[in-house]
Amino acid sequence: MAEIKGTKVLVVDDESPIREVLAASLEDEACVVELAQNGEEAIEKLKSFKPQITLLDIWMPGSFDGIQVLQKAKEENYDTEFVMMSGHGTIETAVNATKLGAWDFIEKPVSMEKVTIAIQNIINFHEERSEKNALLSKLRKNIAIIGDHPEIVKIKQMISRVAPSTSWVLISGENGTGKELVAQNIHFLSGRASGPFIDINCAAIPEDLIESELFGYEKGAFTGADKAKKGKFDYADGGSLFLDEVADMSLNAQAKVLRFLQEKTFSRVGGKDNVEVDVRVIAATNKDLETEIKEGRFREDLFYRLNVIPFKVPSLKERSSDIPSLIMHFSEQFSREGGYKRKFFSDQAMEKLVQYEWPGNVRELRNFIERIYILTPGDFVDVHDVRFAGLQSKSEPSEDLSEISNFREARQKFEREYLVKKIAENNGNISRTAEEIGLERSYLHRKIKAYNIELNG
Secondary structure, X not given: OOOXXXXXEEEEOOOHHHHHHHHHHHHHOOOEEEEEOOHHHHHHHXXXXXXXXXXXXXXXXXXXXXXXXXXXXXXXOOOOEEEEEXXXXXXXXXXXXXXOOOOEEEEOOOOHHHHHHHHHHHHXXXXXHHHHHHHHXXXXXXXXXXOOOHXXXXXXXXXXXXXOOOOOEEEEOOOOOOHHHHHHHHHHOOOOOOOOEEEEEHHXXXXXXXXXHHHOEOOOOOOOOOOOEOOHXXXXXXXXXXXXXXXXXXXXXXXXXXXXXXXXXXXXXXXXXOEXXXXXXXXXXXXXXXXXXXXXXXXXXXXXHHOOEEEEOOOOHHHXXXXXHHXXXXXXXXXXXXXXXXXXXXXXXHXXXXXXXXXXXXXXXXXXXXXXXXXXXXXXXXXXXXXXXXXXXOOOOOOOHHHOOOHHHHHHHHHHHHHHHXXXXXXXXXXXXXXXXXXXXXXXXXXXXXXXXXXXX
16 A cells, blocks of 8 residues: 655644644644634645645635535635544435545544555555556657648647547558557547557468457357457557558458447457447558458458547658658657767758658658668768668669779778768867877878868868
8 A cells, every 4th residue: 555654634624623633643644634623724725735645624614614615625626635534424324425525535433544544545546546647647758740741740739639539540551650659649649648549560460360359259169269369449448449450450340340330349259249339449551441341351341430520640752841840750769769979861862862852751761760770880860871771773873883983982982971971970170080090190191181171160
């Protein structure tokens, strides 16, 4: 159980012996306690003392009884949890207090054990909520959708509007564009954020297994089913189920998904009973579903059920202006999570990355930046570093060895690129660069002049 040491508790009761006994017992537990003998005092103490927990007697003389204090506190949004106390308690009184926002109700004579358990439960709840909120905040940062391209801005706006609803969502786009990221944002910005986010790649599961994966099966449903098994819909109860590559689902499985969307129930493979769960379905595909429908591979009625809120995620080629922002985001991520020193890209290297078409979209870009972090020893990334990491662009003029006429020219080309990189890594400090690469400072200066290398600053 949670430690209650240091918890600020306000005790409100018109009977002095009860106040004093509760105060003494709570102070023995190292709580910080203040007392009030009526409703008026209680309201003043709520403002000045700011207790975490208030033990509040219901029946008190004066202008405010306990219920009225509770109502006033809720109207004013005081950040405290109320445990109500009464020697004339009825179920109706307890229910009424709970409806008004009280945490718990304890009958008099008050049991100190019950009070302590109530306080521990409140502290536990708030600690767990704080941890969960911190994790959600961190997660939301990690799944942030990066970019300012108009299509990306539109997607962000749609997510903020759609997330609080319970509508089905269909996300389309090429592989690697971030369809799952959109689905995660919809889930973690919704009221289901504390519930599970379950994903299943329909293309990765054999056709004869997809139904049992989604809906589970009963014992004896098929050979080898020696016990019942839950499916993805069960595990997603209270949260969201992401059906990735939904177009690759078998027609039988499509029919059962359609039934769930219509009736909110499903039956397990080999079972007769209906199973009811609370699941929001978010689907994604890289295929043209209208073509799939025409060719008989996808149910038209399922398409219209899923396509309540359609999202179209653009390819990275269509939003190349976002590439620098994505590179900065991935760089920060790798330096933070991988323990790498942050790397900086030259304008020329960044230009090459922006010009590249990225057929694998954002996923390919992320993997490439991770490769850069692994393969580039310094903290400065130039053109030859991105080439070394494997960037090849059709639009880039060929620079193969056949274009270099002799060995001397090849050596000069290498020397110039090498010196540019090393000088940049040392922030333009010639002395430090010369020492690092084993050259005399005067000789390095001659090379800089000979190769017409510009020094910034």
